[in-house]
Amino acid sequence: MWELESESAGQRKYTNGVVISNKHGVQTNGFERRDQSWFVATDIPSDLLVHVEDVSFYLHKYPLLLRCGRMSRIIYQLEDGNTNKIVLDDLPGGADAFELVAKFCYGIAVDLTATNISGLRCAAEYLEMTEDLEEGNLIFKTEAFLSYVVLSSWRDSILVLKSSEQLSPWAENLQIVRRCSESIAWKACANPKDIKWAYTGKPTHISSSPKWNEMKESSPSKNQQVPPDWWFEDVSILRIDHFVRVITAIKVKGMRFELIGAAIMHYASKWLPGLSLTKEGTGEEGSSGKDSNSSSSISSWIGGLHMVVSAGTKEEQRNSQIKEQRLIVESLISVIPPQKDSVSCSFLLQLLRMANMLKVAPALVTELEKRVGMQFEQATLSDLLIPSYNGETLYDVDLVQRLLEHFLVQEQMEHSSPGESFSEKNGFEGMPRNNVPNAKTRVAKLVDSYLTEVSRDRNLSLTKFQVLAEALPESARTCDDGLYRAVDSYLKAHPTLSEHERKRLCRVMDCQKLSMDACMHAAQNERLPLRVVVQVLFSEQVKISNAIANSTLNLKESGGEAQHYQPMVSTRKALLEGTPQSFQEGWATEKKDINTLKFELESMKAKYLELQNDMDSLQRQFDKMSNKKHSSAWTNGWKKLSRFTKMTSSEIQDAGSQIQASSEQTRKGPRRWRNSIS
Incomplete structure (x- = not known):
């Protein structure tokens, strides 16, 4: 009363x-x-x-x-x-x-x-x-x-504005809508400590004249403070055009942009059935009890004022509902505050999903895509899995490509103006500058996960996969394991790719950025081209060499020399076990040839020593016989034999040195080859 x-x-x-x-x-x-x-x-x-x-x-x-x-x-x-x-x-x-x-x-x-x-x-x-x-x-x-x-009552202002929905354009021309919107805006922007009027969700146990015990419990502890989102539920009963008028008036009054964005997300969750938002994203933590009683409270307020669906065929009703939802989506896009983080990236992506489904005006869709690009690093994989409505692919890969381009343009413009941020030049006040490398790294992980998911689609062309994978600069990825998983998943889903196409696909990743586990998997992956496997093994050999050099340098600086090679033994053994079977067979053959050469050299040395002993015994016998005064052909024969023995001795030594040199040369060759594939 x-x-x-x-x-x-x-x-x-x-x-x-x-x-x-x-x-x-x-x-x-x-x-x-x-x-x-x-x-x-x-x-x-x-x-x-x-x-x-x-x-x-x-x-x-x-x-x-x-x-x-x-x-x-x-x-x-x-x-x-x-x-x-x-x-x-x-x-x-x-x-x-x-x-x-x-x-x-x-x-x-x-x-x-x-x-x-x-x-x-x-x-x-x-x-x-x-x-x-x-x-x-x-x-x-x-x-x-x-x-x-x-106009002096919070509840009556909302009810009058709600009842004015069927009175256009009279209510608009008589300034009823404007005056009620401004009245609601003033009260919504009031200090929550000064709010004494009733609103939806207010605790009902608080009476106008509480008992002394209730005052003692509530006043000092302040457990019954009015939350900042107290007005969300009441404003959400308005029609979209009146809601936009209220939000516009609230913006003029200077309310915090993140609170306005939370109100918009709350309204969208009420009026867009296809939009699923979590409490975490709408800033409504702890308000589940409020939501459960909201319908009955609003119904008691507005009496018989409910949205009436015009009579007609099911097709007409469906078209009417589509038009109504399209109007809501377009209006919400236009009223979202321009500041970054005013609404969550998940909400923007779900709104973008509905905008594509409802065929919203292209200009508004482009504006929404730019907004997503501003905070693309906050997106999740489930948010990006937007169905494609052109029938070419299962998911809209082109849309994700455009979002990534908007993100890169945003980052580039922030880099190009260190004194003046992109937010200040374009009117996005209050937008904090992110740590750009961290943002790009998060986006790179997100894109790799997205590529892994969409690569299972047999209709996804190699060109689209490659363009999306190469869209980010090389500095965005410190490790290409995620990209390798996406490439392997694409090869598995497209077994009919030619050798040229597989090589072209593998060029999107850098073998030097693969981890040990990824290298072990790639070395045994039969789907990869042989050249890529060799590159993986070579890059791993370079990593091991660098690790040995670094560890040796560190030990010298610390004054120790022992045990610097021990950590790499298991690594080399594991890498050799992961080497393809053909490489292991080639190494075993070379090792067998080296052992054969060593055995032949030792046998030749033994024969040489035996021949040398025989020659010495014959020489002694010859000396005994030389004391005799006669000379015969036998003497000349022994002289020739002596010269032959001396020549054979030197030649045998030369041959032994040549065999040893060839053995060492043969042994050095496989060692260099083994290091190159380790």
């Missing part, structure tokens, strides 16, 4: 939201309804029939002539004096509003409420019930009620 207010100016009276007029020409006890007709309870027969929609009013001309300028003109313009029928199908507020107008003209008390004041105000304007006809006419009284009662 509103506070008692009364003001008198001649015959004017205004008390407790009830308006009456003492100037009437027909004494009556009230109105009576019979089926779809209203009759005045009086002995004077009616001389005027008014049709409004499908309801008939049997009235008298004189009370209407005194207070309705439009009715007086219509009555005087009747060509036939016997025609006393007037049709008012375009009356704002309909039959309900005209019923109240008729009662007011007959001097019957009319109870003004938040649900009927807007319709009554528009009907009074339509019927021209001005002060020129009567002091304290209906226009004046309804305006006074709006100004002094409705």
Whole structure:
């Protein structure tokens, strides 16, 4: 019940939201309804029939002539004096509003409420019930009620704005929508500590005169403080155009942009069935209890004011719903605050998904894609799996490519202007500058995961995969394991790729950026081209060499020399075990040849020593026989044999050195080859 207010100016009276007029020409006890007709309870027969929609009013001309300028003109313009029928199908507020107008003209008390004041105000304007006809006419009284009662109340302002949805354009032209929107905005921006009025979700156990124990518990601990999102639920009952008006007025008042974004996400979760948002993303932690009672609270507020679906075929209703949801999505895109992080990236991507499905205007879709690019590093894999509506692929890879391009453009513009950020140049106030390398690294991991997921689609072309994989600069990835998984998944799903196409696909990754586990897998991966396997093994050999050099240098600097090679033994062994079988067989063959050469060299040395001993024994025998004075052919033969023995000895030594050199050369060759593949 509103506070008692009364003001008198001649015959004017205004008390407790009830308006009456003492100037009437027909004494009556009230109105009576019979089926779809209203009759005045009086002995004077009616001389005027008014049709409004499908309801008939049997009235008298004189009370209407005194207070309705439009009715007086219509009555005087009747060509036939016997025609006393007037049709008012375009009356704002309909039959309900005209019923109240008729009662007011007959001097019957009319109870003004938040649900009927807007319709009554528009009907009074339509019927021209001005002060020129009567002091304290209906226009004046309804305006006074709006100004002094409705606009000072949080609940009544929302209900009047809700009831004005069916009164366009009258409510807009009479500034009812603007005044209610500004009233709601002022109260929404008020300090929560100063809020004393009721709102949806407010604890009901707090009474107007609490007991001393309740005051003692609540006041010092402040457990019953008003949350900053107290107004979300009430504002979310408004139609989208009125909601936009309220949000625009709240922006002008200077509310924090993240709170405005949370209100927009809350509204979207109520009116867009295909949008699934978590409490974490909407800033509604701990409000589940509030949501459970919101429907009943709103219903008690608005009474019978619910959205009415027009009758028609299912196809017409479906088209109507699609148009309504398209309007909501377009309006929400246009009203999102320009600051970064005003809404979550997940919400933007889900809104983008619905925008593509509902075929929203391309300009708004492009604007939304740019907004996603501003905070693309916050996205998750499930958010990016947006279905493709062109039928070419399972997921919209082109959309993710555009989002990635917007992200890179954003990062580039921030880099190019160190003194002035991109947010300041484009009006995005309050947007913090991110750590660019970290943002790119997160995006690189996200893109790799996305490529792994979409690579299973057999309709995904190699060109699209390659373009998306190479879109990020090389500095964005410190490790290419995720990219290797995506490449391997694509090869597995596309077994018919040619050798050239497989080499082209593998060029998107850098073998030097693969981890040990990835190298072990790649060395045994039969789907990879042989050249890629060799590159993987070579890059791993370089890593091992660098690791040995670094460890040796560190040990020298620390004064120790022992055990610097021990950590690499297991690594070399594991790498050799992971080497393809063909490489291991080649190494075993070379090792066998080296052992054979060593055995032949040792046998030749033994034969040489045996021959040397035989020659010494023969020389001694020859010396004994030389003492004899005769010379014969036998002596000459022994001399030749001696020379031959000496020549054979030197030649054998030369041959032994050559065999040893060739053995060492053969042994060095495989060692260099082994290092190259380790």
